[in-house]
Structure formats: C-alpha cells, structure tokens
Amino acid sequence: MKATPSVIVFDVNETLSDMSPMGARFADVGAPAPLAKLWFATLLRDGFALTAAGDNGRFADIGADILRGILAGVDLDRDMDQAVGHVMEGMGSLGLHPDVPDGIRALKTAGYRLVTLTNGSTEVGERLFTPAGIRPEFERLLSVEDAPAWKPARAAYDYAASACGVPPEQMLLVAVHPWDIHGAARAGLRTAWINRTGGTYPAHFTAPDYTLANLAALAGTIGPAETQGAAGQLPPPPL
Missing domain, CATH: 1.10.150.240 (Putative phosphatase; domain 2)
Structure with a gap:
C-alpha cells in the first residue's frame, strides 16, 4: 500500500x-x-x-x-x-495553461510541498512562474540536468525524491505525458494525468491513479494533505 x-x-x-x-x-x-x-x-x-x-x-x-x-x-x-x-x-517565452495558476495555489493551500522535475532547464520554470506570481509556491525547481538520466528513467524520479528528502511513494507526479506517468509509477510514485485534450490513455503504459481534465481539479480530488485518510491513503480515484 x-x-x-x-x-x-x-x-x-x-x-x-x-x-x-x-x-x-x-x-x-x-x-x-x-x-x-x-x-x-x-x-x-x-x-x-x-x-x-x-x-x-x-x-x-x-x-x-x-x-x-x-x-x-x-x-x-x-x-x-x-x-x-x-x-x-x-521555449523561454512560453506562458502557462490557463488552469495552472489556480491549480498550483489550491494545492499549496491544501498543504502540499510543490516541486518541478523537467527534462529541460530550471530557467524555463523561472520564466514561466515568476510573471504569473506563482514562483513562491514551489519549494524547488528540479531538472534532470542534475540527475543521472532523463525521465522516464527511474534514476530521474529517485533524484527528485532524494532532493526532497522523501521516499518515492510519498510523491505524486502530475504530467500530460503517458510515458512520464508510466515511468513515475514504475518508480513507486502516485500519478495524476492531466488530459486537457480528451485523448485516450495508451493501454501499454501503467494507468494513472487520477485522470483530470485540468490542473485546477486536482486539489479537490485528492483533498487537503493534512486531513487525508487515517490509514495514510489517498481517496480512491473518481469513477
């Protein structure tokens, strides 16, 4: 469990x-x-x-x-x-998806520690988050440039867990890429797939624990960090 x-x-x-x-x-x-x-x-x-x-x-x-x-x-x-x-x-002048700022703030308010793990550079995150006013919500911006390998290799997720001082099972990866979801699941993380396009998740990859149409829905789905189940488990994924 x-x-x-x-x-x-x-x-x-x-x-x-x-x-x-x-x-x-x-x-x-x-x-x-x-x-x-x-x-x-x-x-x-x-x-x-x-x-x-x-x-x-x-x-x-x-x-x-x-x-x-x-x-x-x-x-x-x-x-x-x-x-x-x-x-x-x-790549350095992109903006955020509209659902991201509110979703990030809701998760921070719910008591979660927030970090990034990108196959790109941390500078991209800085340029994304600072204009939107959400850079302070992130504890750390992590890049595989400082890890042994790119995602979806296990070493990338292990690097993030080590940097945050928690075991992989205490992390939840959020991504739009099924290959990232699969890699994180194999490394022991919980996963949430953001499906903004209404696509079909590939059957050959490990299914996500949560599928959401946008990031803003995640906080309401998993609930506050400090009040989740007595057994230390997330609520079941929505049907």
Missing part, C-alpha cells in the same frame, strides 16, 4: 507550459508551423535514446541540433543560425 504523498512533483513542458505558440516561431522563420510538433517529438525521442544508452544530454543542445536537421530542407527567410536561435528562444 502506498503512503499518502506529501510532495507533488510537476512535469513542466506541455504539462504546465502552453507550447502551442511554438508553431508561430517556426512560421516566423519561413517553416511550416506543424513542424513544431515533429521537432518536439524528435527531441524527446533522441533524449530518451541517449538515456537508454547511459548518457544525459542537455535539452537545449539536443533541441538545437535536431532543429538544424528539420530546417535543413526548408526555404528559410534568414540564415540557419538566426532561425535556430529564434525558434529556441521561444
């Missing part, structure tokens, strides 16, 4: 940040906007491949290198270095 979590750990890219403006960054340099999704998926693929091989590459370095390959056959309106710089700068 898993203990009640005291720490909620958030994925950042796409889970908290709204990455839809990245398409406009591609269009700005003369590339088709849909390439943004291909670029991000390829970035994750290669990051995972490096992790599987025992390496730990930097998100920004991998992203820029892949971007050069994707843009190589495109009739750009500026030189390659300028185009890559413009697109990559977009």
Whole structure:
C-alpha cells in the first residue's frame, strides 16, 4: 500500500507550459508551423535514446541540433543560425495553461510541498512562474540536468525524491505525458494525468491513479494533505 504523498512533483513542458505558440516561431522563420510538433517529438525521442544508452544530454543542445536537421530542407527567410536561435528562444517565452495558476495555489493551500522535475532547464520554470506570481509556491525547481538520466528513467524520479528528502511513494507526479506517468509509477510514485485534450490513455503504459481534465481539479480530488485518510491513503480515484 502506498503512503499518502506529501510532495507533488510537476512535469513542466506541455504539462504546465502552453507550447502551442511554438508553431508561430517556426512560421516566423519561413517553416511550416506543424513542424513544431515533429521537432518536439524528435527531441524527446533522441533524449530518451541517449538515456537508454547511459548518457544525459542537455535539452537545449539536443533541441538545437535536431532543429538544424528539420530546417535543413526548408526555404528559410534568414540564415540557419538566426532561425535556430529564434525558434529556441521561444521555449523561454512560453506562458502557462490557463488552469495552472489556480491549480498550483489550491494545492499549496491544501498543504502540499510543490516541486518541478523537467527534462529541460530550471530557467524555463523561472520564466514561466515568476510573471504569473506563482514562483513562491514551489519549494524547488528540479531538472534532470542534475540527475543521472532523463525521465522516464527511474534514476530521474529517485533524484527528485532524494532532493526532497522523501521516499518515492510519498510523491505524486502530475504530467500530460503517458510515458512520464508510466515511468513515475514504475518508480513507486502516485500519478495524476492531466488530459486537457480528451485523448485516450495508451493501454501499454501503467494507468494513472487520477485522470483530470485540468490542473485546477486536482486539489479537490485528492483533498487537503493534512486531513487525508487515517490509514495514510489517498481517496480512491473518481469513477
């Protein structure tokens, strides 16, 4: 039986940040906007491949290198270095999904410790949270750059647990990515899948403990940290 979590750990890219403006960054340099999704998926693929091989590459370095390959056959309106710089700068100027600020504040009010764990850099989180006024709600911003491996490797979640001074079973991961949910579950964490798009969860991954349409619903679903069940268990997931 898993203990009640005291720490909620958030994925950042796409889970908290709204990455839809990245398409406009591609269009700005003369590339088709849909390439943004291909670029991000390829970035994750290669990051995972490096992790599987025992390496730990930097998100920004991998992203820029892949971007050069994707843009190589495109009739750009500026030189390659300028185009890559413009697109990559977009990752640092993203905003939050509308449901995030209220959801974060509600969870903090409910008594949870809040941290992030991203495959990117902590600077992205700083730029996201500070303008929205929620940076003080987070105890720590963690990145796999300081861990042995990228998520979804177990070592990434173990790093977060060690940094927070709790065992993995006292953490709840929140993410939009099923691969992140699966990795966290295998590492012993509770999980909450944010399904903003109404998609279907892949059957080949471990199912999340909670499925929610937005982050704002999480605090009401799991209840206050200090008043959860006497046996130290979360309430059952909603049907």
